[in-house]
Amino acid sequence: MFKKPLWLECVHCQKQYGLEQVRYSCDCGGTLDLKRDLLQLDGEQLKQTWETRWQNRKRGIYDSGVWRYKELIFDVDEQYIVTRQEGNTRLYNAGKAAEYAGIENFLLKHEGENPTGSFKDRGMTCGVTAGKFYSANSVACASTGNTSASMASYAAVAGMESVIFIPEGKIAYGKLAQALAFGGKTLQIKGNFDHAMQLVVEVCRELNIYLLNSINPFRIEGQKAIVFEILQQLDWQVPDWFIIPGGNLGNNSALSKGLQELYQLGIINKIPRIAVIQAAGSAPLANMWKQHTPYEAVQEPETIATAIKIGNPISWEKSLRGLAWSNGVVEDVTEQEIMDAKAMVDAAGIGAEPASCCSVAGARKLVQAGVISRNESVVGILTGNILKDPDAVIGYHQNQLGHLGIKGTYANQPQLILPTVEAVRQALQAG
Ligand code: F0G
Secondary structure, rough: OOOOOEEEEEEOOEEOOOOOOOOOEEEOOEEEEEEEEEEHOOOOHHHHHHHHHOOOOOOOHHOOOOOHHHHOOOOOOOHHHHOOOOOOOOOOOOHHHHHOOOEEEEEEHHHHHHOOOHHHHHHHHHHHHHHHHHHOEEEEEOOOOHHHHHHHHHHHHHOOOOEEEEEEOOOOOOHHHHHOOOOEEEEEEEEEHHHHHHHHHHHHHHHEEEEEEOOHHHHHHHOOOOHHHHHHOOOOOOOOOEEEOOOOOHHHHHHHHHHHHHHHHOOOOOOOOEEEEHHHHHOHHHHHHHHOOOOOOOOOOOOOOHHHHOOOOOHHHHHHHHHHHHEEEEEEOOHHHHHHHHHHHHHOOOOHHHHHHHOOOOOHHHHHHHOOOOOOOOEEEEEHHHOHHHHHHHHHOOOOOHOOOOOOOOOOOOOOOOOOOOHHHHHHHHH
């Protein structure tokens, strides 16, 4: 059970209890402390152990999971670097989501564990650093929510003004809340993301504001660090596949750029395949790929995964370049597939916002199509935090997404009961 001698001790009467049984309070009613015999431990030795475990990660720029790889990000005088120690995100065994996808060796890199809850922070530390280097006082972006939350935060840290263009009424609440809270000047556009994107490019040119969408090349440099960090976590063993959601298509372009650089440097000697997954209602790249037709923007993009509700992605050409290099594929997934995959990612105890779960929905689809085989090793990128979009979660679990054609297949409905033990017994028996 527990390895070191540990026991429970009452704060009132000092009575001691072993840990063999579950116990929350003393027989006398007092609360319990967990105690250990400190004389058994050597303080100096502990310090050394903790030092080794923590290695050199403490404070400062190299504690960032982006600037740690500075040589492949960009070299800039430290005084300009605006960091929140982003990155350092976990790489999970996919658990239930792996079973669901039908892949034995499936890992999920949770970029929703960044400081503002999405992978955007990796690009934003670089974008705002570049802005500071260029003496920008104001920065701007169009966003489906996460870029704006991240930009507002980093701009606040740097003491810059931030101007945000979001499609009216179409971004998840958690993201809007962050943008407002971090002090971003938030302009809701009557139109969709693509309209906002067009506008912000023009506004930045006319009003001399520094543009921080992923069209900004420094942003892409920072996002490369996702793959640097994954590979370092895997001791530079390259998986067979990376699977990543696609919206404006900057992130997968960054992924392949990072991999190409590692390959050229001989740090890795295998080229993994990249699968980009789009939501079926917002899938210009998947349409082009699957139908072998020229690129054509989607005029009225739709999807519950509002983060990737984008019809005319700015980086589609960069994206194709990476796909060609990695012998990659593009797939699209339905609303139902996204939300069911999300239910599995969530039920695995990991959790992510809808757009992120395209990685898992896409993995399952590609396994079923025989493109990915069960015994290949796969790393999926989860791009945003589960708390970004609580409406989507509650809607699914309360089975209230019928108007969007989505069933709560794996719904976990809350129940209202009387405050009695009998009512609880019945609720538990009902399963
Ligand atoms: N996942 C999440 C959670 C996102 O927020 C985004 C993009 C993507 C995936 C797609 O990444 O655009 O590089 O292909 N969100 C942008 C935003 C558009 O404004 O926050 P991409």
